[in-house]
Amino acid sequence: MNGMNRRGIVAVLLVAATAAAACSRGDSSRVLIQNKGSDTLVNLAQAWAEHYRTVKPGVAIAVSGGGSGTGIAALINGTVDIANASREMHAEEKEQVRAHNGKDAIEHRVARDAIVVYISKSNPIAKINVADLACIYAEDGTCQSWTALGVEVPGCADQKIIRVSRQSNSGTYEFFRDAVLGKGRDFKLGSRDMQGSKDVVDLVAKTPCAIGYSGMGYVTADVKVLCLAKDASSPCVAPTPESAKSGEYPLSRWLYMLTLGEPQGDVKGYLDWILSPAGQQIVVQSGFVPVN
Amino acid sequence: MGNDREHAGAPRDLGRSRAAVAAERVIEALIRICGFSAIFFVFSIFLFVALSGSDFIVNRLDLHEFLLSPEWVPTSVSNKRYGTLALTIGTFSVTGLAMLIAVPFGLGSAIFVSEFTGGKVKEVLKVVIELLAAIPSVVWGFVGLVIMNPLIIAVFDAPIGLNVLNGGILLGLMSVPIIVSIGEDAIKAVPDSYREASMAMGATRWQTVVHVLLPAARSGLLAAVLLGVGRAIGETIAVLMATGHAVQIPHSPLDSVRTLTATIASELGETSRGSDHYQALFTIGILLFALTFVVNLSADLIVRGVRGEQR
Structure with a gap:
């Protein structure tokens, strides 16, 4: 139907394949982070996920697209660990996150576009x-x-x-x-x-x-x-x-990753790595602008 | 009906084991369930679609706006509008054009395959036509996007090649195999005595086809065309890719449109469950249901009329 979903599916399959490989090696400590949302961010998120495999082999990240609205809806329903968004959250979306999960959504600026x-x-x-x-x-x-x-x-x-x-x-x-x-x-x-x-x-x-x-x-x-x-x-x-x-260009904006509450454990590790020089280097390679 | 079968089968039961008789009963019951399951599925799907949109339909649906306004703006911040006229016209314009292409081609090749050719040519043609039916719709959509779009711009000097014409040609080609295979069966089903009688009267092959076979196979041919229409109305991915996905009432075959099915496919994933937008999409589902029902019903009535006439 569209490039996005196809890429998303490929990403999921790739990650699933790696996950399966990890399992067969008897690595029981493997963690899967679900990451979904913005179509603008999907290629970048996928590049991060692929590089992170070499940084931390025990953590697999499943990336899919669908649009910022889709990612935020998944965050509201609690089905993803990290939602990608190319816009700020609406006030009512923030409220829904709180009502459904008892936690606030935290916006992390991961790149500029x-x-x-x-x-x-x-x-x-x-x-x-x-x-x-x-x-x-x-x-x-x-x-x-x-x-x-x-x-x-x-x-x-x-x-x-x-x-x-x-x-x-x-x-x-x-x-x-x-x-x-x-x-x-x-x-x-x-x-x-x-x-x-x-x-x-x-x-x-x-x-x-x-x-x-x-x-x-x-x-x-x-x-x-x-x-x-x-x-x-x-x-x-x-x-x-x-x-x-x-900000001199009239239509510049932040790209966000959203989590439920302050990120913990492996999700925090992943977000910290994304904001590190190594993670931001991939932002440049993907054609976007790093945060700092 | 069941009793008739049992009586008819009773003499044969002599000499058969109890187990065999019981097995036959079970199989008969299973087949009966299969037969009635279609009714069950249709009703439960309808019920599911209706219930999913019920709150919106009962409390907030403005039927006049829904059916007659061309403005579909479900995500507006200031003024949400749920009008489906442009989408309905989009669906019918693409389907109509598809039938203009598919009916002559489909019936023509059905007649050719059934009456004017035989042996190897016939076998090859049938296999190739079946292959045409096996092409996934996303591949058709891809053809529309990548090949037909620049072609239509070049040939018709159109501002954009993703339009009614593009979608109509694709849907037409997708419907042809269905019309051919069912149409061919219908013509083949006409008894050979009709052909022989016609030939004996001195009619040529073509005269036989036009004056004898086509009238005799009329209801079967109509069924073939209707299944083609059904395929065209329900198709989603190919039209989503090839028609431009633009909410507007088309004024010519070179205008982009958006169909009812494509709207559901592209928007349902994004909406939060239970929201007005979500329920409005299910209401579109009911509208589609109603439209196909009307098409099928009127076709059924036409077929009955044709049969009555013949008697």
């Missing part, structure tokens, strides 16, 4: 501002064609803007909605809602009329990244590790 806006390579536009993005994506927005933004896109029928977005449980979807459209505003219906960030990149790469967004870790050379300005009078900022870190 920028939401990158991109278009097809044939599109001549080079920069855009947040107000224009809202004009394209918002319910009451009026920007329907590339001509309205002052460009002519070769190979694009009727110059119609094809909005590519994400399914509604995505943390990226919610972050983009709140940050670009403003709180309380909705997306205009009729956008192509993809199941994963990778699907957005793939579709935009093949569609001259398209515009899409996702976390910076997913961007490939097949799409053209836009330089983004806060408003019409500000200079535009390219999404780079530096501009994401400083």
